[in-house]
Amino acid sequence: MTDRRDPPDDDGPSGPAGTPFPAEHEWLDLPLPGDLDRFGFVERTMDALHAAGLPARANEDDGGDVPLPHEVLAAFRSPEPSPGFVARTMDALQQDQARHLHDVLARYAAPEPSPAFVARTLAALAVERDRTAAAAPRSSAGLRRAWPLLAVAAGAAVWLGLSLLRRDPDVPSLRNAPFEARLAHGGPRAFAHTYATTPLGAVLTTIAHRADPRALPDGDVDGAWLLLEGSR
C-alpha cells in the first residue's frame, strides 16, 4: 500500500524516498486503504501541530472544545453595525418584498369592468360586425398603424426612382435602349469612349481592364465632362 503523502513539489515520476508515483491510469487500480485508525490519525496530527506551537490539547473536562487564541478571535471579529443599520436593512427588505408581491399580483389581477364599459364595448362590436358584413374598408385604427410603414415605403420608392434617374438622366430606360447605348452607359461619363457612336471602344476598354485590373483606366477624358460636369 502506498502511503499517501503530500504531492511532491517537483511533480516528478517518483515520490519521496524514491517510491514510484502512480501514473494517472493507475490511480483507479490502487487498492483501497485499510480501516482508518481515525482517532489515531487525528491524534498524530494534533500532536504534530502542538509540537509546532499551536493551541494546546483539548481537555476532556472542557467538553472537547479547543479555545482559540484571543488574537485569532479578534482578527475575525465582525465590526459593530452602525446605528440604524438593522432597521434600515429590515425596512429595505420589506419594501423589496412588497414590490415583488405587487408585481406578481398586478400581473394577474384585472379591474372589474363597469356596466357602462360593457355596454359601450358591446355596441362597438355590433357596429364593427355590420361594417365588415357590408365590406367596409379597413378600420381607421389599422390604417393608422400602417401609415408609418406606408410612408417609409413611399419614401424608399421615391429615393430609388430618383437614384435611377440621377444615374442617367439622358436615357429614360436602359432596358429599352439600343445595344450601343446600353454598352456606353455602363462606363463612367468622364471617358471619351462612352460617347463613341459604335460600341467597339467600350468593349476594348473592358478587355484592357480585365488584362490589367490594377492599372488606371485605359481611356482618355471627354472634354465636355472635364469642363462642365467635372467641376461639380
Next chain:
Amino acid sequence: MNGSACVVATLSCLGFGAAVADARAQAGAAADGTAAIRRLLSELDALFDRGDLDAYAARFAPDHAGALEMRRRQLARWVRPDHRMQRTSTIGGEPREVGGRTVLRVHHELRGTVPAGPDGGTRELVLREDTMLALRRRGDGRFVPTFEVEVAAQSPCLQGEVFRCPPCNYEIGGIDGWLCVPEQRERGQSLDAADFWLIGTDVVCSVAVRVDCRAPTAAQMATELATTFHELGGDTAASAPVAWTPKALAGDPPAGLDGVRLDVRLAGAGGASGGRAILHVVVFAGLQHILLARGSDAALQAHAAQLQQLIDSYRLILVDPTNARLAAQALQHHTGGSLDGVRYRNDAFGVSFDGPAGWRAEQRCGGAAFHVRWTSPNGSRVYLRGHRAPAGMTAWCPTTADRWVHQLCESAKIEAAADGADASWTEHATCGGRSRTIVCVPRDRSDTDAPQRVIRLLLRGDLLLVVDSATHGEADDRAVQAAVQTLRAK
C-alpha cells in the same frame, strides 16, 4: 452683259441650248436643295440652343436608331439646366448621293461659357466639331434627316471612300452604298478606327487596328470580344470561331496570317432580338485588325451581298511575314513613340523616359495619346501615359488635371493616402511645367496584396503626363524613383 451670260449665250448659239437648260435646272435644284439643307440645319441648331433634345431627335426618321441615340448622348453633354451652348452649323462639303440619301459633311461651332476655375467666374468656350449628315428628300421638297454621326476632323487615311493606312498595313472600302466615317482617336480606343455605314439601313461595319502585348491568336481575340459583348450587353449567343482568310489573299495566304470569323446574336430591348454581329479578326505581324459588322437580322439578310463586298475589299498592304517592324511602325505613326530596350522616345510630343533596367517594356494602345508599360520580374509596373488637352481646351491646368486624375483614381478604386507626401503642384526642376506626386492607397483597406502606388503628374501646357508606379518591394521602388529622374518633356 456679264461673263456668265456671255458663256450661256455662246453655248446656246452653238446648239447646246438643251444642255444649258438642263444645267440651269440642275443648278436651280441644287440651289433649292442647298437652301433647304440650310433651313434644316438652322432648325436643328435652334432645337439644340433651346436644349430640346427630344424634339431634336424627333426631327429624324432614323435609319439607325442606335446611332441617333448615341448622337443624342453626345449632344446632351452640352445641354444642362445651368449651362447652355449656342450652335451654328454650316455645310462643310458638297452634298452627294449615297445609298438613296443625300450625304454631306457639316461643320458645327458651339459657343458658350464654362466655369473658369475653382475661384469662380466663367470663360468663353468655342468648340468645333464635324458630323456626317444623311438626308431623305420628301415629296414636298423638304429634307428629313435620317443619320448624323461624329467624324474625326482630319483623317489622312481616308481617300474617297477607301480607308487606307500603310503603317497599319491594311485598306478597306470603296464599295457603293457605304459611307466611311473615321473615328476620333479617343473614341475608338485603338491605333486607328473607322466606321462604314451602309446608308439607308441599320448595317454598320466598325474597323479597328490594335497591338496587343498578350499576343492572343485571332480565335482568342474574337472569343474575348464576343464574351465581352455578353458581359456588357446582356444575353448574347456566339458561334465558335471558324478560320477565315481575306478574299484578296485566298489564293496565296502569307505564312503567319491568322484569321477567324465569328457570329454573335445580340440581345435587344425588352428581350427582343438585337440583331447580329459578325466579327472578323486578323492577326498578322503583331497587328490586330478587327472588323465588326452589326445590324438587324432583316437588314443583314437583305444586304448580305453588299456586306460581303465590303468584307472582300479588306486587304493587307504588305504580306511579308518576316517584317517584324510592322507593329512598331504602326505605333510610331499613330502615337509618335518608339522603344529601344527600356528607353522610350516620343518625338511627336518631345517626351523621353528611361525605364528601369531589366524590366520588360511594351507600348500599348488605348484612348491616350501614348501609353507605355514597364514590368519587373517581381511583377512591379510603371506606366507612362500622355493625355492631350481634350476638345474645347487649349491646355491643361492644375484644376483640370486634378479633376481628371481624381476620376482615374476613382475608377481604379484607389485614393490619395491621408499621410502621403505633399501633393501640391510645384515647378518641375528639369522639365519645366508643373509637377505633383500623389501617394495612393487602395480604397479597400483589406487588399493586402496591393502594391505601393505612387502617381506622378507632369503638366506641360497641352500635354498631361501621368507616371503611375505600382511596386512590390523596396528594390523595385528605388528603381522606379531612379527612372523617374530620367523623364524629359520638352
